[in-house]
Amino acid sequence: MPDTATPARTTAAELDLRPAAFTSPWGRVLRVFAWLSFLTETIIIGTGGAVRLTGSGLGCSEWPLCTPESLVPILADQGIHGAIEFGNRLMTGVVGVIALVVVLLVLHLTDGSRSVFRALRYAAGGIVAAAAAFALVTLTGLPVPAFPVASAVLLLAVIAAAIHTTRRTSARRDLLVLAWVVFAGVMAQALVGGITVLTGLNPFIVGFHYTSSLLLVCVTAAFLVRLYAAPGPRERAVPTWFMILSHVTGLALAVTILFGVLTTGSGPHSGDQDVLRHGFDATVLAHVHSWPGYILAALVLALTIAAWALRLPPRKWLVVLVLAIAVQVGVGVWQARAGLPPLLVGIHMVLASLSAATYTVVVLKLKRPAADEVSTPSAG
Structure with a gap:
């Protein structure tokens, strides 16, 4: 290791x-x-x-x-x-x-x-x-x-x-x-x-x-x-358990986004007033969508605390991911209680992509270049 x-x-x-x-x-x-x-x-x-x-x-x-x-x-x-x-x-x-x-x-x-x-x-x-x-x-x-x-x-x-x-x-x-x-x-x-x-x-x-x-x-x-x-070539820069937990977090993110897409596909914003939805109950899906979302938030918070405690390379990007997920949760709750106003739904869609992009950066930071150690040049 x-x-x-x-x-x-x-x-x-x-x-x-x-x-x-x-x-x-x-x-x-x-x-x-x-x-x-x-x-x-x-x-x-x-x-x-x-x-x-x-x-x-x-x-x-x-x-x-x-x-x-x-x-x-x-x-x-x-x-x-x-x-x-x-x-x-x-x-x-x-x-x-x-x-x-x-x-x-x-x-x-x-x-x-x-x-x-x-x-x-x-x-x-x-x-x-x-x-x-x-x-x-x-x-x-x-x-x-x-x-x-x-x-x-x-x-x-x-x-x-x-x-x-x-x-x-x-x-x-x-x-x-x-x-x-x-x-x-x-x-x-x-x-x-x-x-x-x-x-x-x-x-x-x-x-x-x-x-x-x-x-x-x-x-x-x-x-x-x-x-x-x-x-x-690159080598692992974090403990094995941290890498496994990071990929479990990615699975939670994927499930959250999947149910978010299904929820939106069942809601009132079909793209045209004459287009029929696919028949799922949007209210039920909204609750189901929130469950992996809260699990995702807990996993990201745990990873962030561990990364800073161990001074692991992804720690700064995990802070960004924590903030992105927190805002996402806030916007999600707000839009659900406000009756899915189009502006909030649009913000939620864009934030989902930025959260996924931030997670991508975190995963790539789990490894570092594999090379022989050399002396750091002195400053000045």
């Missing part, structure tokens, strides 16, 4: 946190876009929540067009609901562009311009294949929507590019994998969003759409942690 009683230990990897490429001007640009990716992934949860909570889920009745005749909403016909739904679609484009920039920057910093051009060739091939699939479905009159098929083909090209470039890259493969997961995830989310509209806001698909967005927030948080961390 690593010596957790000496947190001031300095390793060789910690003295040289990143290769020279990641401290170059391009490396600084990557850090900016990595933060933008995290922020926009969080913001799109808010804009997606606004679509649902304002009853704008079918503000654009079609996908990828907003109406059968127009890409953009016609305000005279669709009003504010069309503008809100279309604004969320535009936000998806912003998130996707930022995720693509992060992928290209990581490729450039780890394997040079050759990897960038290789990925762009895959992109060009994917666009051609997607166009061919769209034309094939349209011309043959197959009983499936053409654009979702084309989008799925393009997504497959992205996955192929991710596998190929990752296998050819040895430096900071962790960053490249995370960057590709985010970009492919955004593309998949756009496809799921379209399916959500085409299925008339099926509550289970809506719930899956939100959960997937929350996971992408966690992945962008993980990317930021690994970007600032030392590369190379």
